[in-house]
Amino acid sequence: MNLTLKIWRQKSKDTKGKMVDYKVTDISEHMSFLEMMDVLNEQLVAKDEEPVAFDHDCREGICGMCSMYINGEAHGPDRGITTCQLHMRMFNDGDTITIEPFRASAFPVIKDLVVDRMPFERIQQAGGFISVNTSGNTQDANAIPISKHAADEAMDAATCIGCGACVATCKNSSAMLFVAAKVSQYALLPQGQVEATDRVLNMVKQMDQEGFGNCTNTGACEIECPKGISLENIARMNREYLKASL
Amino acid sequence: MSGLFSSSIARKVAMALSALFLVFFLLIHVAVNMLSVFNEELFNTASHFMGTNPLVQFAMQPILMFGVVFHFVMGFVLEIKNKKAQGVKYYKNNGAANSTWMSRNMVYSGAAILFFLILHFKHFWVHEMNVKYINPLPEDPNRYYEELVHVFQSPITVVIYVIGFIFLALHLLHGFQSAFQSMGANNKYTKAIKGFTKAYAIVIPALFAFVALFHHFNH
Numbered sequence: 001m002n003l004t005l006k007i008w009r010q011k012s013k014d015t016k017g018k019m020v021d022y023k024v025t026d027i028s029e030h031m032s033f034l035e036m037m038d039v040l041n042e043q044l045v046a047k048d049e050e051p052v053a054f055d056h057d058c059r060e061g062i063c064g065m066c067s068m069y070i071n072g073e074a075h076g077p078d079r080g081i082t083t084c085q086l087h088m089r090m091f092n093d094g095d096t097i098t099i100e101p102f103r104a105s106a107f108p109v110i111k112d113l114v115v116d117r118m119p120f121e122r123i124q125q126a127g128g129f130i131s132v133n134t135s136g137n138t139q140d141a142n143a144i145p146i147s148k149h150a151a152d153e154a155m156d157a158a159t160c161i162g163c164g165a166c167v168a169t170c171k172n173s174s175a176m177l178f179v180a181a182k183v184s185q186y187a188l189l190p191q192g193q194v195e196a197t198d199r200v201l202n203m204v205k206q207m208d209q210e211g212f213g214n215c216t217n218t219g220a221c222e223i224e225c226p227k228g229i230s231l232e233n234i235a236r237m238n239r240e241y242l243k244a245s246l
Numbered sequence: 247m248s249g250l251f252s253s254s255i256a257r258k259v260a261m262a263l264s265a266l267f268l269v270f271f272l273l274i275h276v277a278v279n280m281l282s283v284f285n286e287e288l289f290n291t292a293s294h295f296m297g298t299n300p301l302v303q304f305a306m307q308p309i310l311m312f313g314v315v316f317h318f319v320m321g322f323v324l325e326i327k328n329k330k331a332q333g334v335k336y337y338k339n340n341g342a343a344n345s346t347w348m349s350r351n352m353v354y355s356g357a358a359i360l361f362f363l364i365l366h367f368k369h370f371w372v373h374e375m376n377v378k379y380i381n382p383l384p385e386d387p388n389r390y391y392e393e394l395v396h397v398f399q400s401p402i403t404v405v406i407y408v409i410g411f412i413f414l415a416l417h418l419l420h421g422f423q424s425a426f427q428s429m430g431a432n433n434k435y436t437k438a439i440k441g442f443t444k445a446y447a448i449v450i451p452a453l454f455a456f457v458a459l460f461h462h463f464n465h
Contacts, residue, residue, distance in 0.1 A: 006337070019337050072340030098338040105333035171341065171350055172328035176254075204253055213331030214254045214324050216352060217424040223344035235432030241255045242430065 001027050001093035005040065007052055008100045010109050013116075017109065019098070029089040033076060034059060034066060036088055037099075053112040059084040061226065064163030068113055069100040074165035074224045082163060082226045102168035106175070106211045119210035120162050120178060126206035127199035128182040130191050141191075150188045157184035159227040166221035166229075172213030177221040179207050180233035187240050197244040204241055257324060262428035264317040265421055271310060272414075272450050279457045286391045293390035297374065318360055325353045348420040355417040362410030369397045398461040407458045411451040418447035 002025045010017025024040050031039075034056050041051035057063040066083035070076035076086040091097060099113065107115040132138060146154075160181035167175050183200050186192025192199070215234060222231045278296065282289040296302050341350050348355065373393070377383045398404055422443035426432070431439070 008337070069336060072336065072338040073343050077340075077343070100337055103332065103334050103336055105331050108333075169344060171332070171345075173331040173333070174254075174328075204255055208252075208254050211331055212254075213328040214257060215428075216324075216328070216349065217420070217427045218345040218349035220341070220344040220349075231427065232432045235427055235430045238255055238258065238428060239430035241253070242259065245253075245256070 001029060001088065001091070001095075003027055003036075003091065003094070004096040006096060006098045007112070008109075009052070009112055010101075011111065013108055013110055017112075019100075027088055029087070031088045032059070032084055033068070033070070033086040033088065034084045053110075053114050055114050056084060061085045062161060064161035064226075067102045067115055067117070067164055067168070069098075069102055069168055071098055074102065074168040075163075075226060079223070080226060080228055082161075082165075085226075102164050104164075104167045104173035104212070106173065107164060107167060115164075117162070117164050119212070120164065120175070122210065123175070123179055123203055123206045124162070124182060127195070127202040128186075130186060130195060144190055146189060154185050154188035157181045157188070157229065157233055160185075160225075160229050161227060163226060165224050165226060167212065169220045169224040170213065170215070171218060171220070172216055174215040174221075175207050175210070175212040176215040176234050176237065177225060177229055177231070179203050180237035181229045183237045183240055184233040187236060196240065200237065200240040200244050204237075257320065258428040261317065261320055261324070262425035264313050264320070265425045267309075267313045268317060269418070269422055269425075269446070271313075276450050276453045276457075280453060282391060282394055283457060283460050287388075289394070290388045290390050294387040297378075297390070314363070318356065321353065321356050346420060348416050349424070352417060352420060355413045358413035359410065359417060362406065362413065365403075365406060366410070369403070395461050395465050398458050399465065401462065404458050404462045408455045411455040411458075414454070415447050415451040418451070419444060422447055 002023070005022045005024060006019045007022060008017055009020045022040055022044075024036065024043065027036050027039065034054075037052065037054060044051045055065040055067055057065040059066075061082045061084060064082060066075075068075065068083045070083065070086070075081055075083045076090065078086055078090055101107075101109050101113045101115050102117075104115075106119045107117055110116050158181075160178060162178060164178070166177035167173050170177075183203060186199060187196060217231070217234075219231055222229065278289070278292045281292055370393075377389075398407075423440050426436075426439050426443075
């Protein structure tokens with residue numbers, strides 16, 4: 001298939017960017033979206049032009065690096081996937097596809113489609129962990145009874161890959177789904193109880209300091225999340241936060 | 247506790263609490279309004295009670311005023327903060343793919359309700375303050391029904407009111423259920439809550455609109 005691509009080009013963090021049109025031809029419908037981008041970049045390199053910078057790593061939907069906003073949706077027009085799992089069969093011959101970086105004041109563009117998602121790392125560092133005794137007296141995890149329901153819910157929350165699609169999708173650039181997933185995965189388990197109060201207070205404080213917006217419960221994040229993280233986690237985080245504050 | 251009132255979650259909860267209070271007020275308001283359809287005398291009695299009872303006048307009314315002002319001010323403050331957090335706008339954004347129009351446009355439906363409320367206050371509250379305190383008239387417990395009917399004789403007023411109620415319905419369709427989520431209630435009852443709030447969001451504004459239309463076409 002032959003396509004027209006409208007891609008956000010921006011030389012660096014401090015320069016102004018703009019949408020630039022490119023044509024790609026003979027794209028196979030079996031290609032992944034990133035492979036199509038590779039074809040474009042090979043064309044650009046052959047013409048001695050600057051290739052389009054975009055984040056990618058595992059290309060199997062685990063690392064969460066491929067942060068593209070395609071045709072007005074994070075990771076494009078499919079559900080439960082990252083950009084590397086999006087296939088060209090989702091598009092038609094002759095289509096014009098817009099490709100933009102994830103947008104949020106807290107996620108500044110570094111170059112082209114690459115954004116700085118360090119705020120997520122700092123939120124994680126503020127409380128997204130448990131302290132474990134590693135002096136040789138570590139308790140066997142299997143010796144701690146956990147109900148199947150709680151284990152499943154914690155595991156569902158832990159599948160968050162921190163890609164930032166929730167922030168990119170949210171009209172308020174809110175990071176609550178990400179933070180809620182990280183709070184929930186520990187809040188549901190006995191191992192997370194010791195630091196529960198500090199965790200939720202510190203992570204929410206860091207989230208607010210990073211400049212993310214307020215959640216207005218549109219539910220868009222849940223729909224666009226490649227791992228299907230549920231809004232129930234946000235409700236749980238709100239409960240945990242109120243419990244820790246009062 | 248110190249950081250509670252400046253946190254994003256506390257603001258969400260504050261918005262939710264004020265919203266639930268206002269939603270409950272709507273139920274009382276529409277119940278009194280509906281009396282005017284069935285029984286003129288009963289409506290006058292209820293309105294006279296609401297207009298003269300010290301508990302309603304000097305405790306509940308100021309709380310209501312505070313609730314309304316707080317909800318609007320906080321709503322607009324959050325909208326400004328959220329716009330700032332958003333930064334550069336997308337060249338193409340397909341919001342309809344993952345969320346409802348109502349949820350994405352709460353500030354616009356809220357602003358429309360605010361404009362409606364200004365007119366509503368002018369018709370009833372300003373008039374009430376005038377006849378009670380500024381240019382006092384002799385106490386007449388039977389004046390309320392006539393005043394209500396008089397306001398709804400103007401077709402322009404009725405059209406504006408009905409439009410206001412449509413925006414109220416759109417606002418409630420997202421806002422009522424959203425308040426529960428903000429308060430941390432997302433559990434096995436969520437499906438039932440969603441159903442109840444959706445019905446409430448349609449029925450209550452529809453009853454308000456019915457009262458306005460009823461008095462316009464029956465007098």
